[in-house]
Structure formats: structure tokens, C-alpha cells
Amino acid sequence: MGLHDKPLLFDFEVISSENLTFMPMSVRFNLDRFGLRISLAQWQMLPLEDRALLARFPVEEDDDSAIEPNFDHALFEMMRTHANVEPDWFSPDGAPAWRNTEIVPEGVLNQSSIASLIAPTPEKWAQLDPFKRYVLTKLSRKPEGNHDFIPAMKEFGLAP
Structure with missing residues (x-):
């Protein structure tokens, strides 16, 4: 599954995300799937282009589908480069x-x-x-x- 052409935003998010100032649900979904946590301040340290890229990762979730393997790698590299930190880890809920x-x-x-x-x-x-x-x-x-x-x-x- 490849990246989407543009950031995945619901209509209600276009206003509330304020041009990706706030984390869109697609990014939150992938963070939760990987068991990663970043703060809003860390999110906002990323350049707009990086935030838009993270919002383009797929969110399709079937029981048999594999998690998009590059989201975590991209996030770690972006966080190291622009915020000099790494995301925090947590154990994802096995049955949300x-x-x-x-x-x-x-x-x-x-x-x-x-x-x-x-x-x-x-x-x-x-x-x-x-x-x-x-x-x-x-x-x-x-x-x-x-x-x-x-x-x-x-x-x-x-x-x-």
C-alpha cells in the first residue's frame, strides 16, 4: 500500500487542523497502531512538508493487513532531525x-x-x-x- 497523493483529512479536520498545525486523525491512527506518542509541541517542530508526508500514510486496517512499515521510520528520522528527540513508546491496545x-x-x-x-x-x-x-x-x-x-x-x- 503506497502513500496517498495528498494528506488524509476529513472535512471536519480541514478547519480544526489549521493547515496541519494540529495532528490529523490519520497521523494519530498510525501513531496508535505503532505504539508511538509525540507531543503537539514536537509535531509542530516538524516542517509542514514532513507533517503533510506523515498525513499521507495509509490508514486502511483489515485484520489481515500489514501495518505500513515506513511510517515509524519516517517519524523517527523527522523527529531526530527537527526536534532532536525520539517518540515515546507504549504498548498498543490489542483489542481497541x-x-x-x-x-x-x-x-x-x-x-x-x-x-x-x-x-x-x-x-x-x-x-x-x-x-x-x-x-x-x-x-x-x-x-x-x-x-x-x-x-x-x-x-x-x-x-x-
């Missing part, structure tokens, strides 16, 4: 909530309630592609409302 197509994660139910939206049914949840399930789960991991949750729900066809 977004992969479960039978149960809508509690955080998504909570965010829906906070936003006065009807939560996705398990059937609608299962129909979402894995990356969209990841995004909604990531946006709903904290107990307070997330400003991108409603726009994401609308973009994914789950809210009017």
Missing part, C-alpha cells in the same frame, strides 16, 4: 474498542448524549469503515464534549 463491530463504545454513547445526538446503533456502527470507528472513538475518549465530534458524526452520516 473501535475494532468491535458489535458494541458501540461507551465513550461514543457518552459523547452522543453530551452533543444531544442519537447515538449510532450497533448496526450503523458495524457499517462504518474501521478508520471512521477509530476516529469517533478517539474523539470520545474524554468525558467532556469534543468540538469535532458533532462535525464528524455529520460527515459520517450519523447525524442530521
Whole structure:
């Protein structure tokens, strides 16, 4: 699987990422897959061209697919070159909530309630592609409302 032609951004991210000032969901997805963590300040130390390159890596996730092997190498090289640090490591969750197509994660139910939206049914949840399930789960991991949750729900066809 090769790099995409342009950074992978949802419509709701175009405004909120402010020209990649903030980490797009595609980068967060790949960081989580590799078990890597960088701070926002470290992300912002990278030149725009490097941030755009990291946002072009694939996010397709099937149980049988291999993780794109060059994301971690590119990130490490960029961080060493521009921030003189390496990303922190953590153990990725082997069974993240977004992969479960039978149960809508509690955080998504909570965010829906906070936003006065009807939560996705398990059937609608299962129909979402894995990356969209990841995004909604990531946006709903904290107990307070997330400003991108409603726009994401609308973009994914789950809210009017």
C-alpha cells in the first residue's frame, strides 16, 4: 500500500487542523497502531512538508493487513532531525474498542448524549469503515464534549 497523493483529512479536520498545525486523525491512527506518542509541541517542530508526508500514510486496517512499515521510520528520522528527540513508546491496545463491530463504545454513547445526538446503533456502527470507528472513538475518549465530534458524526452520516 503506497502513500496517498495528498494528506488524509476529513472535512471536519480541514478547519480544526489549521493547515496541519494540529495532528490529523490519520497521523494519530498510525501513531496508535505503532505504539508511538509525540507531543503537539514536537509535531509542530516538524516542517509542514514532513507533517503533510506523515498525513499521507495509509490508514486502511483489515485484520489481515500489514501495518505500513515506513511510517515509524519516517517519524523517527523527522523527529531526530527537527526536534532532536525520539517518540515515546507504549504498548498498543490489542483489542481497541473501535475494532468491535458489535458494541458501540461507551465513550461514543457518552459523547452522543453530551452533543444531544442519537447515538449510532450497533448496526450503523458495524457499517462504518474501521478508520471512521477509530476516529469517533478517539474523539470520545474524554468525558467532556469534543468540538469535532458533532462535525464528524455529520460527515459520517450519523447525524442530521
